[in-house]
Amino acid sequence: MHKHSVLIIDDHPLIAEVYESALLNTSSKNNARNFSITIVDTCDKAIEKIRKATAIDLVFLDISLPISSDGSFLSGEDIGIAIRKRHPNTKIIVSTTYNDNYRVHNILKSINPEGFLIKNDFNRKDLVAAITAVLEGKPFYSITVLNLLRAHLNLDFFVDKIDRDILYELSIGTKTIDLTNVIPLSKGGIDSRKRKLKEMFDIVNESDKTLVQLAKEKGFI
Amino acid sequence: MKLFKIQRTLLYALFPILIINCNNSKSSVNDEKTRAQNDSISILIKRSKNKKHPLQYRKNNLHKAYNFNKNQKNDSLKNKALLEISYIAYKLMDSSFFKKTNKEAYQLSYKLKDYFSIADTYWNNGLFFFKKEILDSAYTNYYKAFKLYEQLNQLKKSGIMLHNMAIIQNNIKDYTGSEILSFQAISKFNKEKHHINLYRCYNNLGIIYNNINEFEKAIKYHNIALKHLANVINKKTLQEGSLNNIGLVHQKKSKHNDAIKHFKQALKNTSLKKNNPNLYAKLIDNLAYSRLLNNDTVNIRQEFYKARRIRDSLKFISGVLISDLHLSEYYRYKKDTIKAIKYAKESLSLAKNVHNNRDHLAALKLLSEIDPKNATKHLTNYLSLSDSLHHNERKLRNKFARIRFETDEYIEEVNKQSSEKVMIATISFSTITILLLLYFVRHQRSKNRELQLETAQQHANENFYNLLLKQQSKLEEGRLNERLRISQELHDGVLGKIFATRMRLDFLDIKGTNEMQQKFQLYLEELQGIEKEIRVISHELKNELLSNKSDFIQIIEHLVMEQSALLNFRYQIEEKDNLDWNRITDVVKINCYRIIQEALQNINKHSKANNVSIQFSISNNILLLNIKDDGIGFDVKKHKTGIGLQNIADRVKKLNGTFVTTSNLGQGSLLRIHIPI
Numbered sequence: 001m002h003k004h005s006v007l008i009i010d011d012h013p014l015i016a017e018v019y020e021s022a023l024l025n026t027s028s029k030n031n032a033r034n035f036s037i038t039i040v041d042t043c044d045k046a047i048e049k050i051r052k053a054t055a056i057d058l059v060f061l062d063i064s065l066p067i068s069s070d071g072s073f074l075s076g077e078d079i080g081i082a083i084r085k086r087h088p089n090t091k092i093i094v095s096t097t098y099n100d101n102y103r104v105h106n107i108l109k110s111i112n113p114e115g116f117l118i119k120n121d122f123n124r125k126d127l128v129a130a131i132t133a134v135l136e137g138k139p140f141y142s143i144t145v146l147n148l149l150r151a152h153l154n155l156d157f158f159v160d161k162i163d164r165d166i167l168y169e170l171s172i173g174t175k176t177i178d179l180t181n182v183i184p185l186s187k188g189g190i191d192s193r194k195r196k197l198k199e200m201f202d203i204v205n206e207s208d209k210t211l212v213q214l215a216k217e218k219g220f221i
Numbered sequence: 222m223k224l225f226k227i228q229r230t231l232l233y234a235l236f237p238i239l240i241i242n243c244n245n246s247k248s249s250v251n252d253e254k255t256r257a258q259n260d261s262i263s264i265l266i267k268r269s270k271n272k273k274h275p276l277q278y279r280k281n282n283l284h285k286a287y288n289f290n291k292n293q294k295n296d297s298l299k300n301k302a303l304l305e306i307s308y309i310a311y312k313l314m315d316s317s318f319f320k321k322t323n324k325e326a327y328q329l330s331y332k333l334k335d336y337f338s339i340a341d342t343y344w345n346n347g348l349f350f351f352k353k354e355i356l357d358s359a360y361t362n363y364y365k366a367f368k369l370y371e372q373l374n375q376l377k378k379s380g381i382m383l384h385n386m387a388i389i390q391n392n393i394k395d396y397t398g399s400e401i402l403s404f405q406a407i408s409k410f411n412k413e414k415h416h417i418n419l420y421r422c423y424n425n426l427g428i429i430y431n432n433i434n435e436f437e438k439a440i441k442y443h444n445i446a447l448k449h450l451a452n453v454i455n456k457k458t459l460q461e462g463s464l465n466n467i468g469l470v471h472q473k474k475s476k477h478n479d480a481i482k483h484f485k486q487a488l489k490n491t492s493l494k495k496n497n498p499n500l501y502a503k504l505i506d507n508l509a510y511s512r513l514l515n516n517d518t519v520n521i522r523q524e525f526y527k528a529r530r531i532r533d534s535l536k537f538i539s540g541v542l543i544s545d546l547h548l549s550e551y552y553r554y555k556k557d558t559i560k561a562i563k564y565a566k567e568s569l570s571l572a573k574n575v576h577n578n579r580d581h582l583a584a585l586k587l588l589s590e591i592d593p594k595n596a597t598k599h600l601t602n603y604l605s606l607s608d609s610l611h612h613n614e615r616k617l618r619n620k621f622a623r624i625r626f627e628t629d630e631y632i633e634e635v636n637k638q639s640s641e642k643v644m645i646a647t648i649s650f651s652t653i654t655i656l657l658l659l660y661f662v663r664h665q666r667s668k669n670r671e672l673q674l675e676t677a678q679q680h681a682n683e684n685f686y687n688l689l690l691k692q693q694s695k696l697e698e699g700r701l702n703e704r705l706r707i708s709q710e711l712h713d714g715v716l717g718k719i720f721a722t723r724m725r726l727d728f729l730d731i732k733g734t735n736e737m738q739q740k741f742q743l744y745l746e747e748l749q750g751i752e753k754e755i756r757v758i759s760h761e762l763k764n765e766l767l768s769n770k771s772d773f774i775q776i777i778e779h780l781v782m783e784q785s786a787l788l789n790f791r792y793q794i795e796e797k798d799n800l801d802w803n804r805i806t807d808v809v810k811i812n813c814y815r816i817i818q819e820a821l822q823n824i825n826k827h828s829k830a831n832n833v834s835i836q837f838s839i840s841n842n843i844l845l846l847n848i849k850d851d852g853i854g855f856d857v858k859k860h861k862t863g864i865g866l867q868n869i870a871d872r873v874k875k876l877n878g879t880f881v882t883t884s885n886l887g888q889g890s891l892l893r894i895h896i897p898i
Contacts, residue, residue: 014721021728064713097716099756119720120752123745124727173701176803207801 003034004135007049009079010062010095011041015119019060019095022127026135033135043068046079056090058135059083063096063107080111091134095119099144102168102221105152108145109161118142159197159220166193167215170208262289262302269309276313283309287322300329300338307342311349319349340369340378347385354576356617360389361624368632377418380409384422390621393614396429398621403429416452420459423449427466436474443467458497461487465504472507477515484508502531502540510547513554525551542571542580546587553591561591578610679808686811689776697775708762716755723748773802773810774837777817781835784821790830790850797838805844805898812872813837813846813896819872820848820892823865828852828890844896851889857882869894 006023010016016039027033040046043065050056061083063076073079076096083090093115094107107113115134121142122130130140141149159167162183169182179190194211198204201214215221265286269279287306293299303326310319323345330338343366350359367382387402403422410418423446430439447463450456468483487493487504494501506528509521525548532540549564565588572581582603589599723745731741774796781792802810817835824830830852838845866882869892873880876896884890 012717012721014725015717018721018724018728021725025728097712097720097756100760120716120749120756123749124724127724 003036004057005053005055006035006037006058006060007046007053007056008037008039008060009041009046009065009076010039010060011065012062013039013041015062015095016041016060018127022124022131025124026128026131042066043073043076043079044070047073047082050079050083050086053087056083056087058131059090059092061092061094061111061113063094063098063103077107077110080107080113084111091115093117093130093134093140100221101148101216102164104145104148105164105220108149115140116142116145118144159200163193163197164220166190167197167212168221171212171216171221176208262286265289266302266305266309269313279309280313280315280318283313283315284318287318295329295332297333297335297338300326300333300335303329304338304341304345307345311345311352314352316349316353319345323349336369336373337375340366340373340375343369344378344382347382351385351389356389356392357620357624360386360621361628363389364624364628365631368628372632372636376409376412377415380406380415380418383409384418384425387422387425390618391425391429391432393617393621394432395614395618395621396433398618400426400429414452416449420446420449420453422446424463424466427463427470431466431470431473434473436470439470440467443470458490458493458500461490461493461497461500461504465500465507468504468507468511472511472514475514477511480511481508481515484511498531499535499537499540502528502535502537505531506540506544506547510550513547513551518551518554522548522551538571538575539577539580542568542575542577542584545571546580546583549587549591553587558591562588565591578606582606582610682811682815683807686807686814689814690773693775693779704762708759711755711759711762716752716759719748719752719755723752773805777814777835780814780818781821781833784825785833788825788830790824791832793832793834795834795836795838797836800837800839800844809844809876809896809898812876813844816846816869816872816892816894817848819865819868824850824852826865827855830889839898842898844898846892846894846896848892848894849889854884854886854888854890856886857884 008016008019010019020037020039023035023037027035038049040049046065047068059080061076061080065073065076065079067074073082076094080092080094083092092111092113094111094113095115095117096103096107097119098104099118099121104116104118108116115130117127117130117140121144126142133140162185165183166179169179174182176187176190180187183190185193194208195204197215198206198211201211203210203214212221265282268274269283269286271279274282283306286302290299290302290306293302303322307319307322307326310322323342326345327339327342330336330342343362347359347362347366350356350362353359363382363385367379367386370379370382383402383406387399387406390396390399390402403426407419407422410422423442427439427441427443427446430436430442443463443466447460450459450463453459464483464487468480468487471477471480471483484504484507488501488508493504505524509524509528512518512521525544529541529544529548532544545564545568549561549568552558552561552564565584568580569584569588572578572584585599585603585606589596589603592599726741726748727745731738733741774794778794781794784790785792821833824833828850830850832851834847834849836845836847836849838847870880873894873896878894878896880895881893882890883893
């Protein structure tokens, strides 16, 4: 009987316990599954584990993790990328409390996880269903994530990463003059992107504030 | 001895040439009266000059002219007339009048700084004193005039002064001094070839050398004098005078035939008797005397008497006494001792009367020779008089030296004063210039400083705004950080824990009734709802950022809030048209801030408002700021120039904006400010 190796990465021991319970619950329901579970609560430990492990079947990945000691892994997102690189066949269930569109979109793009759960969106049943689905090779997304994906399908224009970054920076109150420090573009470039965005949203003469509000409504950030 | 008298007759008075401008061609109609007066003055002066009129008549006319002239204004014209009047007074020997007029002329000249005229008054004075035989005063005046002319570069006039002085020195037997002065005068005249004056100088030299018995030189210089005279148009009787002088030289060196020849030559001029009876008499007398010395006594007695008669008729006492002396010698020669003594004594008494010392001496000497009884007495008198004369001459010579010295000092003093004046003027002028320059420099500097201050003020304003902004953003940052922290805490901590707890509860296998299990599920769902709520709160805390008012509005709000707390009014701050404050420069912002501050102060002081509304809007690149209150209002026309409103107007003007105040008493007021951006 195949024994699934599972890695739980979460800095909350209580939550890790929940995943463990859910896994055990799955295995007790379906005796065919057997799990060997490892729990880590920091980026450093997670990376160590990923490097050492020969094969990992399933990873529970929390996004809001403290930064790694060498500073190269800022959050669970970076860990997810590392897993994808090292173990391309590993199934990843991202489980996070973040539900802002920008973040979710970025995670979908960078990790493309098999399961995407927004904590608070689900209960015991959903969690068990998610694990089962993922192990069976089916994707499982929380309702919030599904709604976001649907909204994007409706858009008939293209907003790339840099546009999103600009919108995001504006939304967190970064000043126009400081934008060049965080976005790899000149001031002119940033301004022209902003103008294009405003044109797309049909708000040419409005302020950046309006743009940010609209982008938010449309689910870009 | 006779020489002295002759000499004196040969001294030609040299007078300043006076030019009277009677008609000023430039004079306007208003000057008609003055012109008429000038005319009458000139007529009066002409009358006083006319020798055909009786002396008293001439004097009266001169006084009248003086009185007319007195009323003229003090100008050079008046001064010229005054000088001429003074000169005529001298000619008429109206002593007191001369002194008075010459003094006035001097004072007026001094006032007018007319140094030529000052010198002329000295000259007049010299002439006057010379005629009065007050030689030292005459000398002083000539010398002063000489010095002035010298400074004014008046060659001719200074030469004439030298000549006049030379004559005075000759008179006191200072022949060397006289010789030197004559040569100095000659050098001056030579430059411009003043023949008449050169004639006079050489004539004087001839007389000097005759006096010191250098006969050859005397004749030589007399001949040079005659050569110069040849160039003179109006010779008068000067040639005869020179011939007489040459004759006298020959007479003195006992060349009687030569002497007689010259005298006779002079007498060939038939008009001489009429033109210069004095010289005529003199020539007759000298001719007769030479013949006497030449032992030719034929008819000379009649000649002596003829000369004496002419002189007597001219009331020329000195001449008469010389005739008496000659007659005395004639009678001595004829051995008529009684008559000789009689004429000698007569000449002596005449000499005493007219204070003619030299002829006095000659008479005494003659008497001592022809009157053996009283010879000792006469000789003693002669010696004592001679001694005292000699002494006087000495004294005078010394005095002249002193006069020269003192006058030099005086002139130097005047020069010093005038140079001091020039210096004072220069110094004061430069001081004033420097002061003016200093003033301008200061003025310029203060202007620059003003500009600098203005710039500094602007900088200060900007800094002030930046500080406000910084403070505001720091406050904001602190607030935001705190919100973020709470949001984070809620999201990561609380939410996670509730989630974990809920899930763990969910995984508990609750055994119980269906109802219980349903309730359990309900509570779980409620917990999930709470999670959602917390998440929303957390998000809102974060997203407050977006709905944040701009820093500037917050600053304004802070300002209005402080004021409202003081005055208990309610306020409202509005932004319209999605105003993007980033587009608006700090200068506009700070001025808006100040304008609002000023407006609030006005409201504070006067309006008693309950509500204040401040509204920003933008249209067509023009920022509109409306400040409205519901106070007591004011009369716009009356208070247009109030300091508060003026300050607002100034600021708006600086920003090229416009500004309208609308207010009615009791109806509040509204400030509408438009600023282009």
